[in-house]
Amino acid sequence: MVLRSVNPWTFLFSLAILSTVSQSLHFELQSGRTKCISEDIKSNSMTVGKYTVVNPNEPHPLPPSHKISIRVTSSYGNSYHHAEDVQSGQFAFTAVEAGDYMTCFTAIDHKPEVTLSIDLDWRTGVHSKNWNTLAKKSQVEVMEFEVKKMIETVNSIHEEMFYLRDREEEMQNLNRATNSKMAWLSFLSLFVCLGVAGMQFLHLKTFLEKKKVI
Numbered sequence: 001m002v003l004r005s006v007n008p009w010t011f012l013f014s015l016a017i018l019s020t021v022s023q024s025l026h027f028e029l030q031s032g033r034t035k036c037i038s039e040d041i042k043s044n045s046m047t048v049g050k051y052t053v054v055n056p057n058e059p060h061p062l063p064p065s066h067k068i069s070i071r072v073t074s075s076y077g078n079s080y081h082h083a084e085d086v087q088s089g090q091f092a093f094t095a096v097e098a099g100d101y102m103t104c105f106t107a108i109d110h111k112p113e114v115t116l117s118i119d120l121d122w123r124t125g126v127h128s129k130n131w132n133t134l135a136k137k138s139q140v141e142v143m144e145f146e147v148k149k150m151i152e153t154v155n156s157i158h159e160e161m162f163y164l165r166d167r168e169e170e171m172q173n174l175n176r177a178t179n180s181k182m183a184w185l186s187f188l189s190l191f192v193c194l195g196v197a198g199m200q201f202l203h204l205k206t207f208l209e210k211k212k213v214i
Helices: 125-210
Strands: 002-006 010-014 024-030 034-041 046-053 068-073 079-086 088-094 099-107 115-124
Touching: 024 034, 024 099, 034 115, 046 068, 046 099, 068 088, 079 088, 099 115
Parallel strands: none
Antiparallel strands: 002 010, 002 034, 024 115, 034 099, 046 088, 046 115, 068 079, 068 099
16 A cells, blocks of 8 residues: 655655555544545455544544545546545445556645544455445445436436326317317318309409490
Protein backbone atom coordinates (compact mmCIF):
# COMPACT_ATOMS: atom_id res chain seq x y z
CA MET A 1 0.00 0.00 0.00
CA VAL A 2 1.43 3.37 -1.03
CA LEU A 3 0.39 6.80 0.23
CA ARG A 4 0.52 9.78 -2.12
CA SER A 5 -0.07 13.41 -1.22
CA VAL A 6 -1.33 15.88 -3.80
CA ASN A 7 -0.12 19.35 -2.78
CA PRO A 8 1.15 22.39 -4.70
CA TRP A 9 4.27 20.21 -4.92
CA THR A 10 3.97 16.45 -5.31
CA PHE A 11 5.91 13.98 -3.21
CA LEU A 12 5.77 10.24 -3.01
CA PHE A 13 6.89 7.90 -0.31
CA SER A 14 6.32 4.24 0.38
CA LEU A 15 5.05 2.68 3.56
CA ALA A 16 6.56 -0.39 5.11
CA ILE A 17 4.84 -3.65 4.25
CA LEU A 18 1.87 -4.06 6.54
CA SER A 19 1.47 -7.19 8.60
CA THR A 20 -1.10 -9.81 7.65
CA VAL A 21 -2.84 -9.29 10.98
CA SER A 22 -3.81 -5.67 10.32
CA GLN A 23 -3.82 -3.43 7.26
CA SER A 24 -5.15 -0.31 8.91
CA LEU A 25 -3.60 3.06 8.17
CA HIS A 26 -3.67 6.33 10.10
CA PHE A 27 -2.64 9.61 8.47
CA GLU A 28 -3.22 13.34 8.72
CA LEU A 29 -4.72 15.61 6.07
CA GLN A 30 -4.78 19.41 5.98
CA SER A 31 -7.73 21.52 4.79
CA GLY A 32 -7.93 21.83 1.02
CA ARG A 33 -5.29 19.13 0.48
CA THR A 34 -5.54 15.69 -1.13
CA LYS A 35 -3.78 12.45 -0.26
CA CYS A 36 -4.00 9.26 -2.26
CA ILE A 37 -3.33 5.67 -1.27
CA SER A 38 -2.59 3.06 -3.92
CA GLU A 39 -2.97 -0.68 -3.59
CA ASP A 40 -1.90 -3.30 -6.12
CA ILE A 41 -4.92 -5.58 -6.54
CA LYS A 42 -5.26 -8.70 -8.63
CA SER A 43 -8.26 -9.15 -10.89
CA ASN A 44 -11.31 -10.90 -9.39
CA SER A 45 -10.08 -10.08 -5.87
CA MET A 46 -12.53 -8.89 -3.25
CA THR A 47 -11.66 -5.49 -1.78
CA VAL A 48 -13.27 -3.89 1.25
CA GLY A 49 -12.46 -0.64 3.00
CA LYS A 50 -13.66 1.49 5.88
CA TYR A 51 -12.62 5.08 6.55
CA THR A 52 -13.32 7.45 9.43
CA VAL A 53 -12.36 11.00 10.36
CA VAL A 54 -11.09 10.76 13.93
CA ASN A 55 -12.97 12.91 16.41
CA PRO A 56 -10.43 14.90 18.45
CA ASN A 57 -13.03 16.05 20.97
CA GLU A 58 -15.09 13.05 21.92
CA PRO A 59 -17.86 12.77 23.02
CA HIS A 60 -18.66 16.04 21.21
CA PRO A 61 -19.69 15.70 17.55
CA LEU A 62 -17.24 16.43 14.77
CA PRO A 63 -17.22 20.05 13.61
CA PRO A 64 -18.46 20.80 10.06
CA SER A 65 -14.88 21.53 8.96
CA HIS A 66 -13.95 17.87 9.53
CA LYS A 67 -15.41 16.47 6.34
CA ILE A 68 -13.76 14.78 3.39
CA SER A 69 -14.46 13.65 -0.14
CA ILE A 70 -13.26 10.25 -1.30
CA ARG A 71 -12.93 8.55 -4.67
CA VAL A 72 -11.69 5.02 -5.45
CA THR A 73 -10.48 4.47 -9.01
CA SER A 74 -8.62 1.81 -10.94
CA SER A 75 -5.48 2.35 -12.97
CA TYR A 76 -7.75 2.62 -16.03
CA GLY A 77 -9.70 5.50 -14.48
CA ASN A 78 -12.85 3.54 -13.67
CA SER A 79 -14.60 4.75 -10.51
CA TYR A 80 -15.58 2.17 -7.87
CA HIS A 81 -16.60 4.44 -5.00
CA HIS A 82 -17.31 8.14 -4.58
CA ALA A 83 -18.61 10.19 -1.65
CA GLU A 84 -18.73 13.93 -0.98
CA ASP A 85 -18.60 15.80 2.35
CA VAL A 86 -18.67 12.75 4.61
CA GLN A 87 -17.05 11.95 7.93
CA SER A 88 -17.01 8.17 7.54
CA GLY A 89 -17.96 5.48 5.09
CA GLN A 90 -17.13 2.15 3.57
CA PHE A 91 -16.73 0.51 0.18
CA ALA A 92 -16.60 -3.02 -1.18
CA PHE A 93 -16.13 -4.30 -4.71
CA THR A 94 -14.57 -7.07 -6.76
CA ALA A 95 -11.66 -5.84 -8.86
CA VAL A 96 -12.31 -6.38 -12.55
CA GLU A 97 -8.92 -5.13 -13.70
CA ALA A 98 -5.55 -5.98 -12.24
CA GLY A 99 -3.29 -3.08 -11.29
CA ASP A 100 -2.95 -0.16 -8.89
CA TYR A 101 -6.19 1.04 -7.34
CA MET A 102 -6.14 4.58 -5.97
CA THR A 103 -8.13 5.89 -3.01
CA CYS A 104 -7.92 9.68 -2.82
CA PHE A 105 -9.05 11.69 0.20
CA THR A 106 -9.69 15.44 -0.12
CA ALA A 107 -10.37 17.64 2.92
CA ILE A 108 -12.77 20.51 2.44
CA ASP A 109 -11.14 23.92 2.26
CA HIS A 110 -11.40 25.75 5.57
CA LYS A 111 -9.97 28.95 7.01
CA PRO A 112 -8.20 28.83 9.36
CA GLU A 113 -6.58 25.62 8.20
CA VAL A 114 -7.29 22.50 10.26
CA THR A 115 -5.60 19.12 10.33
CA LEU A 116 -7.77 16.03 10.04
CA SER A 117 -6.78 12.60 11.33
CA ILE A 118 -8.12 9.78 9.19
CA ASP A 119 -8.25 6.07 9.88
CA LEU A 120 -8.41 3.76 6.88
CA ASP A 121 -8.80 -0.01 6.99
CA TRP A 122 -8.36 -1.40 3.49
CA ARG A 123 -8.24 -5.17 2.98
CA THR A 124 -7.84 -7.19 -0.17
CA GLY A 125 -8.04 -10.86 -1.07
CA VAL A 126 -7.92 -13.30 1.84
CA HIS A 127 -7.70 -10.42 4.33
CA SER A 128 -11.15 -9.23 3.26
CA LYS A 129 -12.87 -12.45 4.29
CA ASN A 130 -13.54 -11.10 7.76
CA TRP A 131 -15.66 -8.42 6.14
CA ASN A 132 -18.00 -10.66 4.18
CA THR A 133 -20.97 -8.95 5.80
CA LEU A 134 -19.84 -5.56 4.53
CA ALA A 135 -19.14 -6.93 1.06
CA LYS A 136 -22.50 -8.69 0.88
CA LYS A 137 -24.26 -5.58 2.15
CA SER A 138 -22.53 -3.42 -0.44
CA GLN A 139 -23.33 -5.87 -3.24
CA VAL A 140 -26.95 -6.10 -2.09
CA GLU A 141 -27.19 -2.30 -2.06
CA VAL A 142 -25.80 -2.18 -5.60
CA MET A 143 -28.29 -4.84 -6.73
CA GLU A 144 -31.09 -3.00 -4.93
CA PHE A 145 -30.13 0.21 -6.70
CA GLU A 146 -30.08 -1.54 -10.08
CA VAL A 147 -33.48 -3.14 -9.42
CA LYS A 148 -34.95 0.22 -8.38
CA LYS A 149 -33.52 1.79 -11.52
CA MET A 150 -35.06 -0.96 -13.67
CA ILE A 151 -38.43 -0.54 -11.92
CA GLU A 152 -38.34 3.21 -12.51
CA THR A 153 -37.48 2.59 -16.17
CA VAL A 154 -40.36 0.12 -16.55
CA ASN A 155 -42.76 2.55 -14.85
CA SER A 156 -41.57 5.33 -17.12
CA ILE A 157 -42.12 3.17 -20.21
CA HIS A 158 -45.54 2.13 -18.89
CA GLU A 159 -46.56 5.76 -18.34
CA GLU A 160 -45.22 6.70 -21.76
CA MET A 161 -47.30 3.94 -23.38
CA PHE A 162 -50.45 5.19 -21.63
CA TYR A 163 -49.63 8.74 -22.71
CA LEU A 164 -49.13 7.65 -26.32
CA ARG A 165 -52.37 5.67 -26.22
CA ASP A 166 -54.25 8.74 -24.94
CA ARG A 167 -52.63 10.89 -27.61
CA GLU A 168 -53.59 8.34 -30.27
CA GLU A 169 -57.19 8.36 -29.04
CA GLU A 170 -57.23 12.16 -29.12
CA MET A 171 -55.88 12.14 -32.68
CA GLN A 172 -58.48 9.58 -33.77
CA ASN A 173 -61.28 11.68 -32.25
CA LEU A 174 -59.87 14.76 -33.95
CA ASN A 175 -59.69 12.91 -37.29
CA ARG A 176 -63.29 11.70 -36.95
CA ALA A 177 -64.48 15.20 -36.04
CA THR A 178 -62.54 16.70 -38.95
CA ASN A 179 -63.90 14.12 -41.40
CA SER A 180 -67.44 14.78 -40.18
CA LYS A 181 -67.02 18.54 -40.60
CA MET A 182 -65.50 18.07 -44.05
CA ALA A 183 -68.47 15.90 -45.09
CA TRP A 184 -70.96 18.56 -43.94
CA LEU A 185 -68.89 21.24 -45.66
CA SER A 186 -68.93 19.19 -48.89
CA PHE A 187 -72.73 18.85 -48.77
CA LEU A 188 -73.09 22.55 -47.99
CA SER A 189 -70.77 23.47 -50.87
CA LEU A 190 -72.77 21.22 -53.23
CA PHE A 191 -76.07 22.76 -52.06
CA VAL A 192 -74.71 26.29 -52.55
CA CYS A 193 -73.41 25.43 -56.01
CA LEU A 194 -76.75 23.92 -57.04
CA GLY A 195 -78.60 26.92 -55.63
CA VAL A 196 -76.38 29.39 -57.48
CA ALA A 197 -76.73 27.39 -60.69
CA GLY A 198 -80.51 27.35 -60.34
CA MET A 199 -80.65 31.11 -59.72
CA GLN A 200 -78.45 31.76 -62.75
CA PHE A 201 -80.70 29.55 -64.88
CA LEU A 202 -83.83 31.41 -63.75
CA HIS A 203 -82.16 34.78 -64.29
CA LEU A 204 -81.08 33.78 -67.78
CA LYS A 205 -84.56 32.46 -68.64
CA THR A 206 -86.19 35.67 -67.41
CA PHE A 207 -83.73 37.78 -69.42
CA LEU A 208 -84.37 35.83 -72.61
CA GLU A 209 -88.14 36.03 -72.14
CA LYS A 210 -87.91 39.80 -71.75
CA LYS A 211 -85.92 39.99 -74.95
CA LYS A 212 -88.57 37.72 -76.56
CA VAL A 213 -85.86 35.34 -77.60
CA ILE A 214 -87.85 32.43 -76.29
